[in-house]
Amino acid sequence: MTNQKRNNEMIQLSRRLLERIKRHAVSSYPEECCGVLLGRKQGKITTVSNLLELRNTVDESRTQRFLVTPDEYRMAEREATREGLEIVGIYHSHPDHPARPSPFDLEHALPWWSYVIVSASKGQTRSISSWTMKDDRSAFEEETIEIVSGHSEL
Secondary structure (H helix, E strand, C coil): CCCCCCCCCEEEEEHHHHHHHHHHHHHHCCCCCEEEEEEEEECCEEEEEEEEEECCCCCCCCCCCCCCCHHHHHHHHHHHHHCCCEEEEEEEEEECCCCCCCHHHHHCCCCCCEEEEEEEECCEEEEEEEEEECCCCCCEEEEEEEEECCCCCC
16 A cells, blocks of 8 residues: 655555544544554655554544544653554544545644544545645645554554
């Protein structure tokens, strides 16, 4: 499942982690799911070694928005440190919408993370993509997803 994209950024994750993201999206449907990606970034390659499923704590519009509380974010940072990793991105679902970042996603993103988005609909996932923000914060660029062996997973 390697798709070559123009910006040469790449995110590597195992099929097992990819399936966990998909299951989270399906089980959360019709609401958005969210979680953090733990791993390492070297140059233009982000390697995901683990992920943490987080609760979507937004009060309204749960089918179109997600929110991670500061406490959950701190917990994720502690877990990453405990595992000798760092937070390298966020994943979330778009129920009944394409796996493309929305204007809201762009407004709330950080330029050094990867953003994995999965499109979910009625008990299944339709597509998955990953994005990085341009340095000038003007737009997202799609990055290549590469499936790698999962020997480093925890």
